[in-house]
Amino acid sequence: GAVVSQHPSWVICKSGTSVKIECRSLDFQATTMFWYRQFPKQSLMLMATSNEGSKATYEQGVEKDKFLINHASLTLSTLTVTSAHPEDSSFYICSAADRTYNSPLHFGNGTRLTVT
Amino acid sequence: AQKVTQAQTEISVVEKEDVTLDCVYETRDTTYYLFWYKQPPSGELVFLIRRNSFDEQNEISGRYSWNFQKSTSSFNFTITASQVVDSAVYFCALSEWYRGSTLGRLYFGRGTQLTVWP
Numbered sequence A: 001g002a003v004v005s006q007h008p009s010w011v012i013c014k015s016g017t018s019v020k021i022e023c024r025s026l027d028f029q030a031t032t033m034f035w036y037r038q039f040p041k042q043s044l045m046l047m048a049t050s051n052e053g054s055k056a057t058y059e060q061g062v063e064k065d066k067f068l069i070n071h072a073s074l075t076l077s078t079l080t081v082t083s084a085h086p087e088d089s090s091f092y093i094c095s096a097a098d099r100t101y102n103s104p105l106h107f108g109n110g111t112r113l114t115v116t
Numbered sequence B: 001a002q003k004v005t006q007a008q009t010e011i012s013v014v015e016k017e018d019v020t021l022d023c024v025y026e027t028r029d030t031t032y033y034l035f036w037y038k039q040p041p042s043g044e045l046v047f048l049i050r051r052n053s054f055d056e057q058n059e060i061s062g063r064y065s066w067n068f069q070k071s072t073s074s075f076n077f078t079i080t081a082s083q084v085v086d087s088a089v090y091f092c093a094l095s096e097w098y099r100g101s102t103l104g105r106l107y108f109g110r111g112t113q114l115t116v117w118p
Helices: none
Strands: A004-007 A010-013 A019-025 A030-038 A044-051 A067-073 A076-081 A090-098 A111-115 B010-014 B019-021 B033-039 B046-052 B059-061 B064-069 B074-079 B088-095 B106-108 B112-117
Touching: A004 A090, A010 A019, A019 A030, A019 A090, A019 A111, A030 A067, A030 A076, A044 A067, A044 A076, A044 B106, A076 A090, B010 B019, B019 B112, B033 B074, B046 B059, B046 B064, B046 B074, B074 B088
Parallel strands: A010 A111, B010 B112
Antiparallel strands: A004 A019, A019 A076, A030 A044, A030 A090, A067 A076, A090 A111, B019 B074, B033 B046, B033 B088, B059 B064, B064 B074, B088 B106, B088 B112
């Protein structure tokens, strides 16, 4: 079945550094990918919608300069957390919708970011 | 206002008991999808079911069953004869019409932590 690969699965970085998270659709073309954030014991909150070939659409309250999203191809979207701080520590998970929209949204396995 | 409400934060049952997880949603759209996902401690989201707004038939898949009631805007999930491996957080989610499709952004409930004791 359709698979979404997310990398890395976990990362620890120092405050002030940037971290890039990749989301790939392995066997289908994803024109739209979604980035969610999940705090411990909380729900998943949509951060932004990534559209291939155009600018991402950010949800209210999400800093677009801090969370850079690039969707350069139909199989890859990246989320870069710039100048990370401890409060950015969270679980980030992406999802992707294929062109047919006949299959369920596919989720990556998530990335656990810890900023020290 | 929350679009998806899962009022049960935590549920504990003993193995072999049946358990129902509640989900109430809110939308003005006539076309939408409802989902249930399972999130084990490892964090990944495991797709369980997708139901569109025009299909109110209940569904059964093994020990899992879903009751969709548009009249009460509910989409409840029942696990029959629960097992320890069912322990996880379960999320109900709603997808509304977006860019010509309903399979777009998801609104998640807060999740229900289910613990099944041996």
